[in-house]
Amino acid sequence: DGGITQSPKYLFRKEGQNVTLSCEQNLNHDAMYWYRQDPGQGLRLIYYSQIVNDFQKGDIAEGYSVSREKKESFPLTVTSAQKNPTAFYLCASTGQESTDTQYFGPGTRLTVL
Amino acid sequence: GIQVEQSPPDLILQEGANSTLRCNFSDSVNNLQWFHQNPWGQLINLFYIPSGTKQNGRLSATTVATERYSLLYISSSQTTDSGVYFCAVESWSGNTPLVFGKGTRLSVIA
Numbered sequence: 001d002g003g004i005t006q007s008p009k010y011l012f013r014k015e016g017q018n019v020t021l022s023c024e025q026n027l028n029h030d031a032m033y034w035y036r037q038d039p040g041q042g043l044r045l046i047y048y049s050q051i052v053n054d055f056q057k058g059d060i061a062e063g064y065s066v067s068r069e070k071k072e073s074f075p076l077t078v079t080s081a082q083k084n085p086t087a088f089y090l091c092a093s094t095g096q097e098s099t100d101t102q103y104f105g106p107g108t109r110l111t112v113l
Numbered sequence: 114g115i116q117v118e119q120s121p122p123d124l125i126l127q128e129g130a131n132s133t134l135r136c137n138f139s140d141s142v143n144n145l146q147w148f149h150q151n152p153w154g155q156l157i158n159l160f161y162i163p164s165g166t167k168q169n170g171r172l173s174a175t176t177v178a179t180e181r182y183s184l185l186y187i188s189s190s191q192t193t194d195s196g197v198y199f200c201a202v203e204s205w206s207g208n209t210p211l212v213f214g215k216g217t218r219l220s221v222i223a
Contacts, residue, residue, distance in 0.1 A: 033210060035213075037154075040218075041215065042199065042213045042214060042215040042216050043199070043201075043213040044213075045210055048210050050208075058210065088154060090154075090156065092156075100161075101146060101158040101161045102146060102148075102158060102201070102211060103158065104148075104155065104156040104157075106153075106154065106155050107154045107155070109154075
């Protein structure tokens with residue numbers, strides 16, 4: 001079945017360590033997105049990519065980095081520069097048409113100890 | 114940038130009741146979507162509705178683009194409808210990602 005996978009589902013890391021969250025899609029979508037969600041809050045955009053080898057900062061990009069070497073993959077690295085990394089991270093993708101709906105992965109819950 | 118406001122922030126319903134969720138936005142849009150986030154965090158797209166009315170089972174949505182609001186109707190609510198409902202919009206002004214509202218948290222009790 002087509003869809004978006006994120007791994008791992010839960011991730012625990014010590015303060016000061018970098019960590020990379022995986023996002024893979026087999027929907028043949030061009031655009032991919034990373035969002036952060038804090039308890040009781042909406043979704044805030046971290047980074048997005050509309051085409052391979054290109055990406056743009058979202059509203060809260062500081063302390064994060066991404067790459068887009070393949071159409072199917074858009075990994076997110078949470079660096080030690082991110083002051084409060086504990087959150088729920090959601091990856092999404094959409095096609096090129098303006099009428100395309102956005103699809104989400106199941107999310108990764110990151111806890112920094 | 115475009116602002117999105119959803120109301121009410123929280124809603125508690127008895128099973129079988131109907132409800133209306135509202136989304137106001139501050140600029141003209143070429144894309145508006147409604148999503149449901151279940152208690153385990155998964156977001157599912159409900160409607161793509163930049164204008165007009167659509168229905169899918171017990172859910173329907175109406176967007177009045179000229180007045181900059183959208184409504185999501187839930188009829189005969191069930192406990193499985195619980196979760197958070199998000200409205201997200203893309204402004205006409207540019208090819209930009211969707212901007213999400215803060216959501217309406219719905220709890221349906223048996």
